[in-house]
Amino acid sequence: MATVTVRNLPAEVHRALRVRAATHGRNTEAEIRDILEWAVRPPKRLRLSSVISVCVA
Template sequence: MANVTVRNLPDEVHRALRVRAAMHGRSTEAEIRDILETTVRPPERVKLGSLLASIAHEAGGLTDAEAEHFNQLRDKTPAEPMSFE
């Protein structure tokens, strides 16, 4: 995992982080990690798989026969591992 150093953090901000961490029952470092993760990866983000499934559902989806047809057409050859040589 990566490390991040924050320089010149005002004392009042550090104090507020410590208080917030104590309110959540965790260390200041854990609190900062949670704040950063929540900010850059919000829980309400739409995931691609969920979006595609909802589009398919709205369009009526596939019948069992159509799904079986696609399954028969699908290439079932195992993927080859990448070579970096």
């Protein structure tokens, strides 16, 4: 696994990350991993054909 260092992170961003992590019941590092993974690998998008077939049925 790779290691990433983030420099010059504003204090208010770090504080918001800690609060968000606590809200989700995990530590700040786990929260950052989750945010990064979601950013680069978002949940699968719905296909238009799937939406249309549900609306027509």
